[in-house]
Amino acid sequence: MSGVLTPLQCLQTAQSIADTQESDGAVPWSVGGHTDPWDHVENLMALTVAGLLEPARAGFDWCRSTQRADGSWPIQTRNGVIEDANTDSNFCAYIATGVWHHVLITGDRRFALQMWPTVSRAIELVLSMQLPGGQISWARSDAGMMDEALLTGCASIYHSIRCALALANYLDEPQPEWEVAVGQLGHVIAEHPDAFSPKDTHAMEWYYPILGGAVRGAAARARIEDRWDDFVVDGLGIRCVDHRPWVTGAETCELVMALDAVGDRARAHQQFAAMQHLRETDGSYWTGLVFADGKRWPEERTTWTGAAMILAADALSSTSPASGIFRGAGLPRGLEDEFDCACAASGR
Numbered sequence: 001m002s003g004v005l006t007p008l009q010c011l012q013t014a015q016s017i018a019d020t021q022e023s024d025g026a027v028p029w030s031v032g033g034h035t036d037p038w039d040h041v042e043n044l045m046a047l048t049v050a051g052l053l054e055p056a057r058a059g060f061d062w063c064r065s066t067q068r069a070d071g072s073w074p075i076q077t078r079n080g081v082i083e084d085a086n087t088d089s090n091f092c093a094y095i096a097t098g099v100w101h102h103v104l105i106t107g108d109r110r111f112a113l114q115m116w117p118t119v120s121r122a123i124e125l126v127l128s129m130q131l132p133g134g135q136i137s138w139a140r141s142d143a144g145m146m147d148e149a150l151l152t153g154c155a156s157i158y159h160s161i162r163c164a165l166a167l168a169n170y171l172d173e174p175q176p177e178w179e180v181a182v183g184q185l186g187h188v189i190a191e192h193p194d195a196f197s198p199k200d201t202h203a204m205e206w207y208y209p210i211l212g213g214a215v216r217g218a219a220a221r222a223r224i225e226d227r228w229d230d231f232v233v234d235g236l237g238i239r240c241v242d243h244r245p246w247v248t249g250a251e252t253c254e255l256v257m258a259l260d261a262v263g264d265r266a267r268a269h270q271q272f273a274a275m276q277h278l279r280e281t282d283g284s285y286w287t288g289l290v291f292a293d294g295k296r297w298p299e300e301r302t303t304w305t306g307a308a309m310i311l312a313a314d315a316l317s318s319t320s321p322a323s324g325i326f327r328g329a330g331l332p333r334g335l336e337d338e339f340d341c342a343c344a345a346s347g348r
Contacts (some may be wrong), residue, residue, distance in 0.1 A: 003273075010313055014305040015284070021055050025058035026080070027043040030300055030302055033300075036088075036091060037075075037088075037094065038088075038156075044305065045312035073091065074086070075088050083234075086140065087141070089157060090138065094163065095159045101163070109170075112171060129159075131147070137149045150196060154196065156208060158212045162334070178334065179335045182334035186333065201243060203251045211254055211257055216259055220262045246297065247288055250304055252272075253275060253308035259277075260327065281345075285302070287300055305320040
């Protein structure tokens with residue numbers, strides 16, 4: 001990343017993430033902060049890209065040891081104590097992305113075999129939450145499953161299931177039911193946005209269908225253009241919420257990867273450079289900036305912001321063998337084409 005970020009600076013950021021890791025392998029948001037399964041895995045991916053394999057493996061061990069019998073993880077823990085015992089489907093699915101990403105970089109088949117039961121249980125749990133229209137309920141509690149799906153979460157799940165299918169193919173563990181389910185999910189994301197609870201003031205709702213791979217080609221490019229001016233703040237990154245003067249680093253880096261996935265490399269590089277004002281001297285990253293008054297808010301440096309930056313840097317530089325994971329490189333699409341044809345024939 002000439003003129004923006006050096007390999008040493010990227011490693012420094014990864015080390016700032018590793019320095020927060022707790023003795024059981026959990027990687028919280030910050031020192032003393034809480035841990036959630038999705039951001040924990042995002043951090044492990046960044047550690048893997050940077051070559052810090054020992055803390056990454058410790059983090060995957062945490063995933064194996066804390067997974068519940070039904071394949072889920074609690075939404076939130078702190079220092080090993082559960083603070084929110086409910087289940088978030090997207091949080092649970094992301095382990096598949098993390099494991100496949102690690103296998104792509106390390107080529108470690110033994111690791112893949114070790115993690116396969118964890119991934120398989122997680123994906124089965126997530127698909128048990130699929131609603132009749134193909135979308136996936138976002139949460140479940142002791143009171144039951146919520147009859148509500150979120151576009152951002154489902155777009156991320158779509159990508160995770162494709163990673164799980166890639167892992168299954170790698171291990172010769174065919175999963176035809178997953179192929180059908182991911183085809184249904186991809187179709188509803190791309191063609192039926194009304195199936196999801198509206199959250200269109202949030203930037204993630206804008207770019208995640210592209211980042212997750214369900215929307216590509218002309219539709220993806222049109223989606224980017226449609227709301228570019230609503231979210232992008234020149235020289236600073238992107239707003240998290242369209243009507244608030246607050247730019248955030250992780251969302252900007254995820255947009256970078258979405259732009260990279262559709263071949264918009266120039267603007268991807270511009271946005272990657274724009275968010276670097278959030279970098280601290282130790283390599284960590286502030287979550288965001290309220291540009292109306294120039295104040296960092298919240299006053300915290302989050303591991304997952306640094307992790308998103310590392311993954312974006314890898315995508316733009318094509319450094320690691322997993323740099324194309326959010327371009328969908330080598331990922332199965334399940335029975336999506338067949339499902340689309342069937343829907344067209346039936347008028348759905």
